[in-house]
Amino acid sequence: MAEQVNIFIDNKPGRLNAVTAILRDHDIDIRAMTIADHRDYGVAKLLVNDPHAAQRALAEHGFAAALQSVLAVAIADRPGGLHALLEILAQHAMNVQDAYGFVAVPGQRAIWCMEVAEPAAAASLIAAAGLEVLDDSELYRP
Amino acid sequence: MNVPVWNPAVEFMEREALERLQLVQLRKTVEQALKTPFYRRRLGEAGLTRPEDITSLRDLRSIPYTTKDDLRAAYPHGLLAVDLEQAIRLHTSSGTTGTPTVIYHTRRDIDHWTELVARCITATGASARDVFQNMTNYGLFTGGLGLHYGAERVGMLVIPASSGNTSRQIQLMKNFQTTVVHATPSYLLHLHASLASEGVDLEQLALRKAFIGAEPHSEQTRRKIEELFGIAAYNSYGLSEMNGPGVAFECVHQTGLHLWEDAYLLEVVDPRTLRPCAEEETGEIVLTTLQRQATPLLRYRTRDLSCWMGGHCPCGRGHRRLARIKGRSDDMLIINGVNVFPSQIEDVLMKTPEVGTNYLIQIEKRGSLDRLTVKTEIYAKLFTGDARTLEDLRERLGEALRSAILVKPVVELHEPGSLPVSEGKAKRVVDLRPAF
CATH class of the missing domain: 3.30.2130.10 (VC0802-like)
Structure with missing residues (x-):
């Protein structure tokens, strides 16, 4: 992570x-x-x-x-991109404690970083829903 | 002479008779002191084992001083000169950190203290016709109960409002047409500033006089209070070790505070050399109780700085006058009338592992009240990045400090290494209040 x-x-x-x-x-x-x-x-x-x-x-x-x-997830840089991710968390009653995001490739790829109470459980739910949880090497390199 | 007087026989006593009385009472006080474990040892070491060893007032100088540390060391019973059965009240110093101090009172002690306060109240021209609102804290703090008993004895209608809750204070003043109040000078300034927001006009009040004390203040502050309210304000001096209020008070002439010399022997000494100071030379006030049964104190070093005033008061009282208090000879801070030692704050910080050892105490005026800020450094190794933990720490420190010093501080958290280091003579207290 x-x-x-x-x-x-x-x-x-x-x-x-x-x-x-x-x-x-x-x-x-x-x-x-x-x-x-x-x-x-x-x-x-x-x-x-x-x-x-x-x-x-x-x-x-x-x-x-x-x-x-911190849980970093790649999302689509378009309307509804963040919502798709948050929908998964909401369905499982997971609370976002702190978060920030930035655009990696304009119009294509954004990255959302967040703190949740159970990061490991959240990561597997997100991955199961088809979204990409980023590991550090991928995240730190531009 | 047409001045209001509570006890003419004592207040206008000839000097010679007063000094004879002082000597008799000093012997009685030494006799009483010799009943306590603390003084038996302390006076014994000085070769004083019988009250008859005191043959003149000059012999006072052969008696060792008593300090606040002595009171702490003797806590809780080392200075008690009567059976507990005879004691009917105690007042203990504030604070949950460090060793407190305690003063016991017999029924006669309370009665005598009340008499002194009645004299003070009457000397200002206040009387049974007045409605008296006591705006100082009741409880262990001596200001509330001390004035309360004295005012009742004078026959005033007493409103035991206690401190704080400005909105209610103003309503009480208005509804009962309070004529006399007792408060700290800074609180009265604060109260005045709050009148407008309470929608109360000075015309709706009946205030005539204020007794102000518990914190040092300047003549300008007094005049400001008098002008703002259109009243007369009288300076009051006392300390819990000497009962509380009622030690010295201004009369209608407002030229210094008459010290009741039948109840207290006053010396003024240089705080470093302990050499006696001349009249009008500022030094530390040293007081000996002359009437107290339960907790007699001999040559108690008050740490308050002031001087004897020369000359005579136009009121004709023989009891000499003390000038207004000019400061302290130790590091005690007076914050909104509450006595605070920096060491009490340090104790709390040192017991909290999440903060480092460097700290800074800052006091400033916010409006007319004092504001205390305690700046601390977070301990880097315990930092995780979670702001909730930090805010919990801030709240916990604030509560621990409030419970230790009875003043709610603003607690600030700062970077490690940003405050003066704890070694050497780091300046830990920054008092930004204008000098009084």
């Missing part, structure tokens, strides 16, 4: 910039990211080409950074 890097970032000027500087210096490519604001801090979730190297580099610079498994 794919992994994302979670980072705790103070909500003040220059901190996010410090994260991207470290990633640049370690030649790490960001494929997608999201930040949730919690007043004094934010939690950034990053999908990168080498999550282990990114986590290590950030931790060495004193950041609280953690790896987390």
